[in-house]
Amino acid sequence: MIEINKDQLIEKIKLVNTSEELEAVKQEIFGKSGAVANEMKKMATIPNDQKKEFGQVMNEIRTALQESFDQKRNDIETALLNEKLKSEKLDLSLTSPDVKKSGKLHPLNKVIEEINEIFSSLGFSFAEGPHVDFDKYNFEALNIPPHHPARQEQDTFYLSNGHLLRTQTSNVQIREMLKHGAPIKIFAPGRVFRVDNDATHVPMFHQVEGLWIDEKGKVTMQDLLSVLKTFLKEFFEIDDPQIRVRQHDFPFTEPSVEVDVFYNGDWMELLGCGMTHPKVLENAGVDSSKYSGFAFGTGIDRIAMVKYGIKDLRKFFETDAKWLEYYGFDPEDNSNNQNGLS
Numbered sequence: 001m002i003e004i005n006k007d008q009l010i011e012k013i014k015l016v017n018t019s020e021e022l023e024a025v026k027q028e029i030f031g032k033s034g035a036v037a038n039e040m041k042k043m044a045t046i047p048n049d050q051k052k053e054f055g056q057v058m059n060e061i062r063t064a065l066q067e068s069f070d071q072k073r074n075d076i077e078t079a080l081l082n083e084k085l086k087s088e089k090l091d092l093s094l095t096s097p098d099v100k101k102s103g104k105l106h107p108l109n110k111v112i113e114e115i116n117e118i119f120s121s122l123g124f125s126f127a128e129g130p131h132v133d134f135d136k137y138n139f140e141a142l143n144i145p146p147h148h149p150a151r152q153e154q155d156t157f158y159l160s161n162g163h164l165l166r167t168q169t170s171n172v173q174i175r176e177m178l179k180h181g182a183p184i185k186i187f188a189p190g191r192v193f194r195v196d197n198d199a200t201h202v203p204m205f206h207q208v209e210g211l212w213i214d215e216k217g218k219v220t221m222q223d224l225l226s227v228l229k230t231f232l233k234e235f236f237e238i239d240d241p242q243i244r245v246r247q248h249d250f251p252f253t254e255p256s257v258e259v260d261v262f263y264n265g266d267w268m269e270l271l272g273c274g275m276t277h278p279k280v281l282e283n284a285g286v287d288s289s290k291y292s293g294f295a296f297g298t299g300i301d302r303i304a305m306v307k308y309g310i311k312d313l314r315k316f317f318e319t320d321a322k323w324l325e326y327y328g329f330d331p332e333d334n335s336n337n338q339n340g341l342s
């Protein structure tokens with residue numbers, strides 16, 4: 001009586017792969033002139049006493065077909081979703097772009113580290129002093145009274161209340177001797193300030209000061225030159241440094257000299273130094289009849305430029321990331337040499 005082949009139709013649904021095919025099968029089965037509708041048309045011709053049964057069977061068939069159809073639609077949607085998820089998946093195994101592991105160490109910091117290492121190994125203790133100081137420590141106690149010509153050479157930033165920005169690290173000598181007395185053996189790297197600005201001068205730069213005072217006559221000019229030579233040997237990695245000594249005038253040392261070093265085929269002015277003036281010792285509370293010794297002072301920026309082939313002093317302070325990338329140092333590399341530069 002019923003001609004619709006349920007199993008065949010279910011088989012047809014099962015073979016569907018895409019939603020387009022499924023749509024076509026839907027029309028074929030459930031559409032206005034589809035298999036189910038066609039079968040239902042027979043109802044009119046079926047004797048009344050069989051109508052009920054016919055209706056029940058058709059309902060079962062339709063339910064089975066609908067279930068099969070829904071199942072297929074579900075399968076297709078799940079497959080589509082999986083496909084989509086697959087293509088949109090975040091691939092966490094991808095490597096990130098080339099991000100630098102760490103920043104670079106500024107050449108000045110590198111040089112200050114080297115200086116610290118060398119003087120510490122020679123038995124000098126690290127010391128530091130204030131950037132803002134009184135005239136007394138920066139000038140007067142160093143035997144530079146008001147109107148002394150040395151003041152003109154150090155064009156000073158004066159602040160209110162008798163303060164100034166220190167023009168030299170020599171203020172540390174006075175403060176350290178006042179604090180610890182003698183004997184004393186210190187080095188003091190740090191910032192200094194002068195009213196100056198061109199290719200070779202900037203208003204803030206760095207010096208390192210050295211001071212070695214012991215019982216009178218114990219620390220000599222010869223010791224001074226030997227300390228300087230050892231420093232040059234280590235810092236510039238020269239086997240046998242050649243130095244030249246020129247007589248000079250510093251208010252805080254007597255005698256005073258300037259020392260040049262022969263480096264890369266030329267004489268280069270290195271530093272000022274001398275035997276600490278007895279007046280300076282007295283001003284700092286050290287008995288000059290019992291103690292004597294030497295002091296020296298040099299610009300750190302300049303020796304950094306010479307060592308690492310840096311031409312323009314101002315570049316040190318421009319915070320130019322590209323410059324630092326090129327001239328800076330790997331903070332984890334403790335060797336004395338820079339990337340490719342010597």
Ligand code: DAH
Pocket residue numbers: 167168169170209210250252253271272273274295296297298
């Ligand atoms: N303070 C001097 C300057 O700024 C450098 C200097 C020279 C320091 C001789 C010293 C020294 O201790 O003995 O130019």
